[in-house]
Amino acid sequence: MMKGIAIGVGVACLLVASVAFGWNFNFSISGSLLLHPVQYSGTFTSGATGTLQYTLNDTGWPDPADPGARFSYIWTTYFASNYDSSVPGAEKWVGQIPGRFSITTTAAPAGYVGYCEGGINAKYTVRDMDADGVLDEEEKIDWNNMLDGRLTKLCADPSSGQMLCKQGFGALNSNLFGFPTPPELNTLNGTGNLTLFPCASETEPCSWGSVKSLYK
Numbered sequence: 001m002m003k004g005i006a007i008g009v010g011v012a013c014l015l016v017a018s019v020a021f022g023w024n025f026n027f028s029i030s031g032s033l034l035l036h037p038v039q040y041s042g043t044f045t046s047g048a049t050g051t052l053q054y055t056l057n058d059t060g061w062p063d064p065a066d067p068g069a070r071f072s073y074i075w076t077t078y079f080a081s082n083y084d085s086s087v088p089g090a091e092k093w094v095g096q097i098p099g100r101f102s103i104t105t106t107a108a109p110a111g112y113v114g115y116c117e118g119g120i121n122a123k124y125t126v127r128d129m130d131a132d133g134v135l136d137e138e139e140k141i142d143w144n145n146m147l148d149g150r151l152t153k154l155c156a157d158p159s160s161g162q163m164l165c166k167q168g169f170g171a172l173n174s175n176l177f178g179f180p181t182p183p184e185l186n187t188l189n190g191t192g193n194l195t196l197f198p199c200a201s202e203t204e205p206c207s208w209g210s211v212k213s214l215y216k
Helices: 002-018 067-079 208-213
Strands: 022-031 038-046 049-056 092-107 114-127 145-153 159-161 166-177 186-198
Touching (some): 022 049, 049 114, 067 092, 067 114, 114 166, 145 186
Antiparallel strands (some): 038 049, 049 092, 114 145, 114 159, 166 186
């Protein structure tokens, strides 16, 4: 009986140790899909002190010197064929573009001070306010369009400090997305979250130098 209790306690300890605690924050970042590189960067406005950035893969996109051609390519490639009219009154186009994110914090909740980067799937929703299936100028720059960015941090992705050798997931959300004409930038004020947990030791990709730094 005691052996069973001991095993039960051991399992409980393992379960407690594996629980991942998330971190919530607010941010303000600026950038534009019409510029190269496609990079949104800025700072945390609450929940941490530091910087947040994401960059999208714009390989093969037209030169930003011709913003009209660049916008037409982006719209045709990612949005035009993804029109959703399934909910009356909520007609929209949805475009998804992959990229990379990075976070640097000098102050944050325990476990999240340091640096990490990973993948982002930036999902943009552009509302069709008059439900006519045609993108109008006011819809193109409407600040109520949305970003839903899904974050993925793998063990092999670079990291340091308290985020070293961790993996996890998160999200960035804002309803301020648009395509303003450069040099005007698109500023996204929103909320985010990130949940990290230790990588399994048997698949740990960290270098010996990184491991040693944990014990300095």
